[in-house]
Amino acid sequence: MSAESDLPLPDSQSVLLPARAYLSSLRDQNIPLRTLAIDDAEEYFESVSGTDLHRTQLAVVGVVGEALQVIEDVAALGHALVSSPLGLPFYVSAASYSSQSVNNFYSRLKKQSHDYFRGLLGMDFGEVRLDDAFVIDPPLTAAELAAVEEADTGTIELVREHLLRLADDWERYRRFFHAFKHGLPVVNPHDGWMVENRTEPIEAIVVWRRRRPRAEGFGQIEPPYADAVSYVGSVGRLAIDVLDYLADSRLRFLDLIEFADDGPIGMPRRAAPPWRWWFREASVSPDARKLLTARFGITFD
Amino acid sequence: MREIQIEIRDADPAYVDQKVGAALYLHLRAVPANVELRRDALQRAHRRYEQTPLEDEDGRGALGLLVLQRTMLAGEDLGGLLYALEETPSFSRLLSYDLDAIGAIFRRLARDREALPGVYGFITPEAIETESSFGDEQRAALRRLRALTLSHVRRQLAEVLHFWDGLHSVAKKTMHGVGFVAGHHALGPPGAGNLRAYAPEAHPRPFALSLDTVIDHDTRHASTQVGVVDLSPPAVSRMAKAGAAACDATELLVGGRLHGLQTNHALTLPRRYVEELEPSDRESLAPLFDS
Numbered sequence: 162m163s164a165e166s167d168l169p170l171p172d173s174q175s176v177l178l179p180a181r182a183y184l185s186s187l188r189d190q191n192i193p194l195r196t197l198a199i200d201d202a203e204e205y206f207e208s209v210s211g212t213d214l215h216r217t218q219l220a221v222v223g224v225v226g227e228a229l230q231v232i233e234d235v236a237a238l239g240h241a242l243v244s245s246p247l248g249l250p251f252y253v254s255a256a257s258y259s260s261q262s263v264n265n266f267y268s269r270l271k272k273q274s275h276d277y278f279r280g281l282l283g284m285d286f287g288e289v290r291l292d293d294a295f296v297i298d299p300p301l302t303a304a305e306l307a308a309v310e311e312a313d314t315g316t317i318e319l320v321r322e323h324l325l326r327l328a329d330d331w332e333r334y335r336r337f338f339h340a341f342k343h344g345l346p347v348v349n350p351h352d353g354w355m356v357e358n359r360t361e362p363i364e365a366i367v368v369w370r371r372r373r374p375r376a377e378g379f380g381q382i383e384p385p386y387a388d389a390v391s392y393v394g395s396v397g398r399l400a401i402d403v404l405d406y407l408a409d410s411r412l413r414f415l416d417l418i419e420f421a422d423d424g425p426i427g428m429p430r431r432a433a434p435p436w437r438w439w440f441r442e443a444s445v446s447p448d449a450r451k452l453l454t455a456r457f458g459i460t461f462d
Numbered sequence: 463m464r465e466i467q468i469e470i471r472d473a474d475p476a477y478v479d480q481k482v483g484a485a486l487y488l489h490l491r492a493v494p495a496n497v498e499l500r501r502d503a504l505q506r507a508h509r510r511y512e513q514t515p516l517e518d519e520d521g522r523g524a525l526g527l528l529v530l531q532r533t534m535l536a537g538e539d540l541g542g543l544l545y546a547l548e549e550t551p552s553f554s555r556l557l558s559y560d561l562d563a564i565g566a567i568f569r570r571l572a573r574d575r576e577a578l579p580g581v582y583g584f585i586t587p588e589a590i591e592t593e594s595s596f597g598d599e600q601r602a603a604l605r606r607l608r609a610l611t612l613s614h615v616r617r618q619l620a621e622v623l624h625f626w627d628g629l630h631s632v633a634k635k636t637m638h639g640v641g642f643v644a645g646h647h648a649l650g651p652p653g654a655g656n657l658r659a660y661a662p663e664a665h666p667r668p669f670a671l672s673l674d675t676v677i678d679h680d681t682r683h684a685s686t687q688v689g690v691v692d693l694s695p696p697a698v699s700r701m702a703k704a705g706a707a708a709c710d711a712t713e714l715l716v717g718g719r720l721h722g723l724q725t726n727h728a729l730t731l732p733r734r735y736v737e738e739l740e741p742s743d744r745e746s747l748a749p750l751f752d753s
Contacts, residue, residue, distance in 0.1 A: 173655060174655040174656050175655060175656050176655075177655065178652060178653060178654055178655030178656075178657075178658075179643075179654050179655045179656060179657045181652070181654075182643050182644075182647040182648055182650075182653070182654035182655075182657060183643055183654075183673075185644070185647045186642060186643045186644040186647050186670070187640065189520040189644060189647070190520045190523045190524050190527075190642070190644045190670070191524070191527075191640040191642060193520065193521065193524045194524035194525070194527050194528055194636075194640065195640075197510070197524060197525065197528065198528055201503070201506055201507070201510075202503075205499075205502065205503065205506070213495075215492065215495050216495050216498070216499075219495055219496065219499045220499070223499060223503065230637060233637075233638060233639065234638075234639050234640060237638060237639030238639065246677055246679065246684075247677065247682055247683075247684055249675075249677075249684055252673070253673070253675050253684065253686050254675065254677075254684075255639050255641060256635070256639070256641035256673035256674055256675040256686060257674075257675035257676065257677050257684070258634075258635075258638040258639060341535075342535065342538075342637055343538065343542070344538060344539050344542035344543070344556060344557075344559075345492075345496040345499070345500075345539060346489055346492075346556065346557060347492060347496070348466070348468075348488060348492065349488065349491055349492040349495070351471070352468060352469060352470075352471060352488045352491055352492070353466055353467065353468040353469070353488055354466070354467055355464050355465070355466055355467075356464065356465060356466075356467045357463070357464050358463065359463075359465070362467070363464065367466055369485070369489070369553075369557055370557070371557045371558065372557060372558050373554075373557065374554075375554075376466075376485040376553055376554075377466075378465075378466030380464070380466070420652040
């Protein structure tokens, strides 16, 4: 059963369908690409770890390179979703790379409002709350609406926390990422090393910084390298989860829309909001969780 | 306070300093391991692409994009080194190039036949004729080895240049936000709306549409270029071949330059292709390479 949406939907040919194809490609092709690349870099590290210090360090930089690409993807998509310039559809804006927008996305996160995150996570559509935009049948009760609000807030808290962690790790590792993608200027540890107070040698992975007036090394990844790889790999996978959530929250909405050849758009009536929540158990009360389960059949992992 | 301490090994520090500087020498010594990392990564991605069933279009598409990226990285490593070693060798050039500069040097070396042996530090024809320690047979064999080596390097650079001109800007998109729409999602149903027009129905699969948006904030104008990236088996094999050529060319470049720096010779000729010479030439050159 279909009904005309009350939501003023954008044009299907220039916005909705390209956005759907873009996000579906992200989910089906591009996120798997990132997952494969991180797994592959970790396996390579395992294969060379301990054979030679330089090769081992390079393999660590390889894992950093693969993991930070996803952190950058999250920023590129996130920036496009909430700050797309000139009113461009987000998929058009996401295809415009600017290192500045990536750095700005992460550096401004701490100060972003609750509403900013509602927009980022697809809970609002412009000024309209998505749960107000659908014909949910039967209508939500006041208690159910309060439970939805709790779940939304819990989701915002968790994603915000994840994004802040990605922001920290972006800042911590991005020079190694730049080295990975721009010529691999990683110092062979047999030839160069960090010293503290001019005398005490420190084992660390050292990269040459780009665009400096004189040769300047940067070293912050120290042994044990297996721990560093494990940590960076987990950060990359967290970024994949966040990216997947950002894409999925939009796709669940776009997948509801019925596209006809001549352009009319319909959305079926629903018994539940189309998105999923992602929160820690403790951040939503037992009563609210019970209501969400009873009303929407939601289960909690 | 932390700072970096370096040591010049296996070479005369004064000679190194005069020719390329300590930091660039250190980097050259690190490059063979870099090449190994890039080559292995490229081969693994290509192998996995080939092992993925043809009907798994998303899996092949993902791995095709990974091959594309890893080829790009191998090409950029080579281009950065060529840019740094051209004319007066400079470490700051190694760390400050941009992609246009790399494309320019690939094109310059393809066009200017005299420039290539200079960047690689190959022995000149004049030096072959005038070096008093060479006999006539050795001179003839060296001329042939030089020509053979140059033909290999030219072929390698031609493959890299072909990839660079056709795909480097698309490959760059794999690093930043993966702005690609998978071909089957572009075609649909329901299809990708206006983007559907860029997706050729009969194109070999998989393929992807690349999106590249340029925003001019001053004029408040945005334009998006949409291209088709062929990720079918022959296209991905060509990418992997170009990446392998970049790795080979880097190895040859750095091997020769390092050998020269470590033996105080401004010009050298790598032994890499000596096995392809006639036995008599190999015999004449054996004392030179064994010494």
